[in-house]
Amino acid sequence: DIVLTQSPDSLAVSLGERATINCKSSQTVFYSSTNRNNLAWFQQKPGQPPKVLIYWASTRESGVPDRFSGSGSGTDFTLTISSLQAEDVAVYYCQQYIATPLTFGGGTRVEIK
Amino acid sequence: QVQLQESGPGLVKPSQTLSLTCAVSGDSLSSGAYWSWVRQPAGKGLEWIGRIHASGSTEYNPSLKSRVTISFDTSKNQFSLQLRSVSAGDTALYYCARGNFYVDFYLWGQGTRVIVS
Numbered sequence: 001d002i003v004l005t006q007s008p009d010s011l012a013v014s015l016g017e018r019a020t021i022n023c024k025s026s027q028t029v030f031y032s033s034t035n036r037n038n039l040a041w042f043q044q045k046p047g048q049p050p051k052v053l054i055y056w057a058s059t060r061e062s063g064v065p066d067r068f069s070g071s072g073s074g075t076d077f078t079l080t081i082s083s084l085q086a087e088d089v090a091v092y093y094c095q096q097y098i099a100t101p102l103t104f105g106g107g108t109r110v111e112i113k
Numbered sequence: 114q115v116q117l118q119e120s121g122p123g124l125v126k127p128s129q130t131l132s133l134t135c136a137v138s139g140d141s142l143s144s145g146a147y148w149s150w151v152r153q154p155a156g157k158g159l160e161w162i163g164r165i166h167a168s169g170s171t172e173y174n175p176s177l178k179s180r181v182t183i184s185f186d187t188s189k190n191q192f193s194l195q196l197r198s199v200s201a202g203d204t205a206l207y208y209c210a211r212g213n214f215y216v217d218f219y220l221w222g223q224g225t226r227v228i229v230s
Contacts, residue, residue, distance in 0.1 A: 001175075040216050049208055049221035050159065056215060093159060097217045101174040102149075102161040 002027050002096050006105035012113040019081040021108045023094035028074045029057075031098055038098035041070055041079045044107075045090045053092075054079065086112060115139040117209050117222035124228050125203075131196040131227055134186075135209030142185055142192060143167050147212035150183060150194045152205040153224075160205075164212070165192055199229045 003026040013019045029038045037057035042050035052061050054070035057077055067082045081088055089112060094105040121133035135148070142148065149164040163173035165183045173181045182195040196203060206226050210218040 040218075042218070049210075049224055050218065051221075052216050052219060059215075061216075095159075095218070100172050101176070102164075102217055104159040104161070107158050 001101055002029070002099055002103050004094050004096060004103055004105035006092075006094060006108050008108060009106070010109040010111065012111045013081075013084045014113045015086065016083050017113075019084050019088070019110055021079040021092050021094075021110070023072075023077040023079070023105050025075040025077070025096060027099075029096045029098040030074050037073055037077070038096060039070075039072075039077055040095045040097065041068075042093045042095060042104075043088075043090045044093065050093060081110070084110070084112070115211065115220055117211060117220060119207060119209050119222045119225035121207075121225055121227070123226055124230065125199055127200055127229055128198055131194070131199050131203060131229070133194045133207055133209075133225060133227070134191050135193070135222060136189070136191045137211075138190070140211070142187055142190055147217060148183075148192050149210045149212065149217060151208045151210055151218065151221075152203075153208070154205045162194065162196075162207075164217070201229050203227070204229045 005024045007022045039057045041054040044050040058070045069080050071078050091107045091109050116138045118136045125131045145167045147164045150162040165171045180197045206224040208224045209222045211220040213219040
């Protein structure tokens with residue numbers, strides 16, 4: 001199984017400041033046939049199901065604010081919230097879809113400092 | 114607008130079978146998508162259980178494979194999850210989800226909580 005390790009487990013950031021979440025994969029999630037990284041980022045707010053923010057490591061889902069961005073390739077990925085807003089308080093998960101079993105990172109809780 | 118809605122017993126006894134249904138509205142199970150089940154123990158992370166493709170082919174998480182069946186009920190436009198021989202470790206919030214061509218969990222249901230006790 002591909003193991004995704006997220007860091008940190010939690011972080012507290014002041015409103016308007018940058019939040020950075022890392023996701024490291026135990027194997028590459030780069031799919032050479034498509035030249036894409038099969039990695040997604042999800043946001044889960046309390047009492048809600050997860051919501052996709054980013055797919056193919058860096059493509060923002062329609063309707064997602066542009067303060068959210070994804071980067072990285074191969075085994076190392078980052079989700080950045082450029083200017084944290086109150087509504088961004090949530091747990092964030094990375095997820096790989098290059099191989100089954102599909103797996104998620106352990107999650108990173110983002111709070112307001 | 115596509116919507117998914119999970120349903121099933123909220124309480125299951127140990128060693129019995131957990132059976133859940135995901136009703137799909139606004140879309141057809143034969144649309145070519147993958148349809149998945151994911152679970153989340155309280156306060157913990159997400160675990161993929163398995164999926165079924167529009168063709169009827171299935172894939173399961175090896176950690177659960179011996180106990181899981183996912184199937185379609187096309188007449189009702191819903192798909193189901195059966196998890197056999199449950200124990201306390203199967204207590205969780207169970208989600209169904211739809212994939213699309215670029216991400217496996219594009220749309221989620223609200224989830225249904227199952228307690229094994």
